[in-house]
Amino acid sequence: MRVLIADDSPEVCNRLVKLMSGLKDVSIVAQVHSVPEAIASTFDTEPELILLDVRMPGGGSGLDVLHAAKGLPFPPIVVILTNYSQPSIRKRYLSEGADFFLDKATEFSKVASVLSKLDNSSMYHFPT
Numbered sequence: 196m197r198v199l200i201a202d203d204s205p206e207v208c209n210r211l212v213k214l215m216s217g218l219k220d221v222s223i224v225a226q227v228h229s230v231p232e233a234i235a236s237t238f239d240t241e242p243e244l245i246l247l248d249v250r251m252p253g254g255g256s257g258l259d260v261l262h263a264a265k266g267l268p269f270p271p272i273v274v275i276l277t278n279y280s281q282p283s284i285r286k287r288y289l290s291e292g293a294d295f296f297l298d299k300a301t302e303f304s305k306v307a308s309v310l311s312k313l314d315n316s317s318m319y320h321f322p323t
Contacts, residue, residue, distance in 0.1 A: 229253030
């Protein structure tokens with residue numbers, strides 16, 4: 196599974212890379228730190244999954260990245276991973292097309308289990 200990490204914190208990106216390093220068939224295609232980079236990388240790398248923060252620099256927000264990703268012919272799975280996990284934000288992102296919404300403070304370690312479940316699920320078939 197090709198994964199794009201979009202988070203303004205290099206430390207969070209490094210933690211995610213370490214967390215996923217033991218997962219079979221997971222490849223990090225890019226790590227980006229701004230909204231424009233995330234949108235460009237979504238088109239350039241065609242990830243199967245995006246780990247996306249809500250707030251990043253560069254104008255716009257994670258919603259802009261989400262909309263761009265879900266507009267692709269083969270839209271990736273989008274997992275929101277953020278510290279901004281208020282119910283209204285969670286509801287908005289899920290209603291706009293996010294597949295999962297995780298709170299960095301309390302659910303960070305769930306990223307690996309979500310990826311493992313997706314990789315083994317017949318529900319998600321990634322184009323080759």
